[in-house]
Amino acid sequence: AQSVTQLDSQVPVFEEAPVELRCNYSSSVSVYLFWYVQYPNQGLQLLLKYLSGSTLVKGINGFEAEFNKSQTSFHLRKPSVHISDTAEYFCAVSGTSGSRLTFGEGTQLTVNP
Protein backbone atom coordinates (compact mmCIF):
# COMPACT_ATOMS: atom_id res chain seq x y z
CA ALA A 1 0.00 0.00 0.00
CA GLN A 2 1.08 3.54 -0.63
CA SER A 3 0.39 6.80 1.13
CA VAL A 4 1.08 10.43 0.37
CA THR A 5 1.56 13.34 2.73
CA GLN A 6 1.42 16.91 1.56
CA LEU A 7 3.06 18.87 4.30
CA ASP A 8 1.27 22.18 3.75
CA SER A 9 -2.47 22.50 3.40
CA GLN A 10 -2.24 26.14 2.36
CA VAL A 11 0.58 28.14 0.81
CA PRO A 12 0.08 31.88 0.32
CA VAL A 13 2.68 33.63 -1.79
CA PHE A 14 3.11 36.91 -3.61
CA GLU A 15 3.15 37.12 -7.38
CA GLU A 16 6.58 36.54 -9.00
CA ALA A 17 7.92 34.88 -5.84
CA PRO A 18 9.27 31.32 -5.91
CA VAL A 19 7.21 28.52 -4.42
CA GLU A 20 7.75 24.97 -3.24
CA LEU A 21 4.92 22.56 -2.47
CA ARG A 22 6.10 19.62 -0.44
CA CYS A 23 5.13 15.99 -0.92
CA ASN A 24 6.37 12.89 0.85
CA TYR A 25 5.29 9.38 0.06
CA SER A 26 5.45 5.97 1.65
CA SER A 27 5.56 2.71 -0.25
CA SER A 28 7.01 -0.76 0.08
CA VAL A 29 7.50 -1.01 -3.67
CA SER A 30 8.74 1.23 -6.44
CA VAL A 31 6.28 3.92 -7.39
CA TYR A 32 5.34 6.40 -10.02
CA LEU A 33 4.74 9.95 -8.82
CA PHE A 34 2.49 12.66 -10.15
CA TRP A 35 1.40 16.22 -9.52
CA TYR A 36 -2.07 17.27 -10.58
CA VAL A 37 -3.61 20.75 -10.44
CA GLN A 38 -7.27 21.48 -9.87
CA TYR A 39 -8.64 24.92 -10.63
CA PRO A 40 -11.91 25.94 -8.95
CA ASN A 41 -14.85 23.90 -10.18
CA GLN A 42 -12.72 22.03 -12.68
CA GLY A 43 -11.20 18.60 -13.13
CA LEU A 44 -7.70 17.38 -12.44
CA GLN A 45 -4.99 18.37 -14.89
CA LEU A 46 -1.68 16.53 -15.02
CA LEU A 47 1.21 18.89 -14.28
CA LEU A 48 4.09 16.46 -14.41
CA LYS A 49 5.10 12.91 -13.62
CA TYR A 50 8.08 10.85 -12.58
CA LEU A 51 8.17 7.35 -14.01
CA SER A 52 11.89 6.62 -14.23
CA GLY A 53 15.17 8.15 -15.37
CA SER A 54 16.18 11.71 -14.53
CA THR A 55 15.04 12.68 -11.06
CA LEU A 56 14.30 16.26 -12.14
CA VAL A 57 11.14 16.41 -14.17
CA LYS A 58 9.69 19.42 -15.90
CA GLY A 59 6.02 19.94 -16.45
CA ILE A 60 3.61 22.43 -17.86
CA ASN A 61 3.27 26.07 -16.84
CA GLY A 62 6.90 26.31 -15.71
CA PHE A 63 6.61 23.80 -12.88
CA GLU A 64 9.25 21.21 -12.05
CA ALA A 65 9.67 18.55 -9.41
CA GLU A 66 12.54 16.51 -8.07
CA PHE A 67 12.26 12.89 -7.07
CA ASN A 68 14.38 12.05 -4.03
CA LYS A 69 14.29 8.35 -3.29
CA SER A 70 16.32 8.50 -0.09
CA GLN A 71 14.02 11.12 1.38
CA THR A 72 10.91 9.65 -0.29
CA SER A 73 9.97 13.11 -1.49
CA PHE A 74 8.66 14.66 -4.68
CA HIS A 75 8.50 18.40 -4.08
CA LEU A 76 7.00 20.72 -6.68
CA ARG A 77 8.67 24.03 -7.47
CA LYS A 78 8.19 27.08 -9.60
CA PRO A 79 10.72 29.95 -9.67
CA SER A 80 8.16 32.70 -10.27
CA VAL A 81 4.42 32.28 -9.76
CA HIS A 82 1.55 34.10 -11.39
CA ILE A 83 -1.92 34.97 -10.16
CA SER A 84 -3.24 32.31 -12.53
CA ASP A 85 -1.35 29.60 -10.60
CA THR A 86 -3.86 29.93 -7.77
CA ALA A 87 -5.35 26.45 -7.47
CA GLU A 88 -5.36 23.22 -5.46
CA TYR A 89 -2.35 21.00 -6.10
CA PHE A 90 -2.43 17.26 -5.49
CA CYS A 91 0.52 14.92 -5.23
CA ALA A 92 -0.29 11.33 -6.16
CA VAL A 93 1.43 7.96 -6.27
CA SER A 94 0.75 4.68 -8.02
CA GLY A 95 2.49 1.34 -7.97
CA THR A 96 4.63 0.36 -10.92
CA SER A 97 2.26 -2.50 -11.66
CA GLY A 98 -0.19 0.12 -12.80
CA SER A 99 -3.29 0.73 -10.79
CA ARG A 100 -5.09 3.24 -8.65
CA LEU A 101 -3.73 6.64 -7.79
CA THR A 102 -3.42 7.48 -4.11
CA PHE A 103 -3.64 11.21 -3.55
CA GLY A 104 -2.36 13.48 -0.86
CA GLU A 105 -4.76 15.83 0.86
CA GLY A 106 -3.90 18.70 -1.43
CA THR A 107 -2.18 22.06 -1.06
CA GLN A 108 -4.09 25.24 -1.79
CA LEU A 109 -1.71 27.66 -3.47
CA THR A 110 -2.91 31.24 -3.35
CA VAL A 111 -0.94 33.81 -5.30
CA ASN A 112 -1.54 37.37 -4.14
CA PRO A 113 -0.76 40.53 -6.11
Next chain:
Amino acid sequence: AAGVIQSPRHLIKEKRETATLKCYPIPRHDTVYWYQQGPGQDPQFLISFYEKMQSDKGSIPDRFSAQQFSDYHSELNMSSLELGDSALYFCASSLNWGTSGPTEPQETQYFGPGTRLLVL
Protein backbone atom coordinates in the same frame (compact mmCIF):
# COMPACT_ATOMS: atom_id res chain seq x y z
CA ALA B 1 -6.50 16.43 -28.50
CA ALA B 2 -9.54 14.48 -27.37
CA GLY B 3 -10.08 14.30 -23.64
CA VAL B 4 -12.11 12.21 -21.26
CA ILE B 5 -15.80 13.03 -21.48
CA GLN B 6 -18.17 12.71 -18.57
CA SER B 7 -21.90 13.13 -18.49
CA PRO B 8 -23.85 14.65 -17.01
CA ARG B 9 -21.70 17.44 -15.63
CA HIS B 10 -24.18 18.21 -12.88
CA LEU B 11 -26.83 16.02 -11.29
CA ILE B 12 -29.32 16.65 -8.51
CA LYS B 13 -31.08 13.71 -6.90
CA GLU B 14 -33.25 13.03 -3.88
CA LYS B 15 -32.30 10.59 -1.15
CA ARG B 16 -32.96 6.95 -2.04
CA GLU B 17 -33.02 7.71 -5.76
CA THR B 18 -30.65 6.19 -8.31
CA ALA B 19 -28.09 7.87 -10.55
CA THR B 20 -26.03 6.80 -13.54
CA LEU B 21 -22.82 8.54 -14.43
CA LYS B 22 -21.16 8.01 -17.80
CA CYS B 23 -17.55 8.20 -18.85
CA TYR B 24 -16.10 8.16 -22.35
CA PRO B 25 -12.33 7.58 -22.26
CA ILE B 26 -9.75 9.09 -24.56
CA PRO B 27 -9.88 7.21 -27.89
CA ARG B 28 -7.77 4.02 -27.81
CA HIS B 29 -7.50 4.12 -24.02
CA ASP B 30 -8.52 0.76 -22.62
CA THR B 31 -8.51 1.37 -18.87
CA VAL B 32 -11.03 3.44 -16.95
CA TYR B 33 -10.87 4.54 -13.33
CA TRP B 34 -13.52 6.13 -11.10
CA TYR B 35 -12.73 8.46 -8.21
CA GLN B 36 -14.91 10.26 -5.69
CA GLN B 37 -13.93 13.66 -4.30
CA GLY B 38 -15.93 14.89 -1.33
CA PRO B 39 -16.05 18.60 -0.47
CA GLY B 40 -12.60 19.81 0.51
CA GLN B 41 -11.14 16.34 0.23
CA ASP B 42 -8.71 14.53 -2.01
CA PRO B 43 -9.98 12.11 -4.66
CA GLN B 44 -10.58 8.57 -3.44
CA PHE B 45 -10.32 5.61 -5.77
CA LEU B 46 -13.53 3.65 -6.31
CA ILE B 47 -13.02 1.08 -9.05
CA SER B 48 -11.23 0.47 -12.35
CA PHE B 49 -11.71 -1.59 -15.50
CA TYR B 50 -9.25 -2.89 -18.05
CA GLU B 51 -10.53 -4.38 -21.28
CA LYS B 52 -14.06 -4.51 -19.84
CA MET B 53 -13.01 -6.51 -16.80
CA GLN B 54 -12.82 -5.11 -13.28
CA SER B 55 -9.12 -4.66 -12.56
CA ASP B 56 -9.11 -3.07 -9.10
CA LYS B 57 -11.61 -2.15 -6.41
CA GLY B 58 -11.32 0.50 -3.77
CA SER B 59 -13.69 2.02 -1.26
CA ILE B 60 -16.80 1.67 -3.38
CA PRO B 61 -20.06 1.17 -1.45
CA ASP B 62 -22.08 -1.95 -2.18
CA ARG B 63 -24.86 0.38 -3.38
CA PHE B 64 -22.65 1.36 -6.29
CA SER B 65 -21.82 -0.75 -9.32
CA ALA B 66 -19.93 -0.06 -12.49
CA GLN B 67 -19.06 -1.64 -15.78
CA GLN B 68 -17.12 -1.01 -18.94
CA PHE B 69 -18.77 -1.66 -22.27
CA SER B 70 -17.48 -2.99 -25.59
CA ASP B 71 -16.82 0.55 -26.84
CA TYR B 72 -14.76 1.14 -23.65
CA HIS B 73 -17.11 3.68 -22.16
CA SER B 74 -17.98 3.10 -18.54
CA GLU B 75 -20.99 3.73 -16.34
CA LEU B 76 -21.16 4.14 -12.59
CA ASN B 77 -24.56 3.19 -11.19
CA MET B 78 -25.47 4.51 -7.78
CA SER B 79 -28.57 3.33 -5.93
CA SER B 80 -30.27 4.27 -2.67
CA LEU B 81 -28.47 7.57 -2.71
CA GLU B 82 -27.51 9.12 0.60
CA LEU B 83 -26.67 12.71 1.50
CA GLY B 84 -23.06 11.65 1.95
CA ASP B 85 -22.84 10.62 -1.68
CA SER B 86 -22.82 14.29 -2.68
CA ALA B 87 -19.43 14.72 -4.27
CA LEU B 88 -17.50 15.27 -7.45
CA TYR B 89 -17.07 12.02 -9.37
CA PHE B 90 -14.11 11.79 -11.69
CA CYS B 91 -13.41 9.35 -14.41
CA ALA B 92 -9.87 8.86 -15.68
CA SER B 93 -8.49 6.81 -18.53
CA SER B 94 -5.14 5.37 -19.49
CA LEU B 95 -3.62 3.24 -22.21
CA ASN B 96 -2.17 -0.14 -21.34
CA TRP B 97 1.43 -0.44 -22.43
CA GLY B 98 1.11 -3.88 -23.87
CA THR B 99 -1.68 -3.36 -26.32
CA SER B 100 -0.72 -0.47 -28.53
CA GLY B 101 3.01 -0.31 -28.80
CA PRO B 102 5.46 2.34 -27.59
CA THR B 103 3.17 4.78 -25.85
CA GLU B 104 2.94 6.09 -22.36
CA PRO B 105 2.56 3.35 -19.79
CA GLN B 106 -0.64 2.60 -17.99
CA GLU B 107 0.44 4.63 -15.00
CA THR B 108 -0.46 7.95 -16.62
CA GLN B 109 -4.11 8.65 -15.98
CA TYR B 110 -5.95 11.50 -17.64
CA PHE B 111 -8.98 12.89 -15.87
CA GLY B 112 -12.32 14.07 -17.12
CA PRO B 113 -14.00 17.26 -15.88
CA GLY B 114 -16.08 15.35 -13.35
CA THR B 115 -19.76 14.98 -12.54
CA ARG B 116 -20.95 17.01 -9.58
CA LEU B 117 -23.65 15.04 -7.77
CA LEU B 118 -25.85 16.72 -5.20
CA VAL B 119 -28.16 14.55 -3.12
CA LEU B 120 -30.95 16.41 -1.34
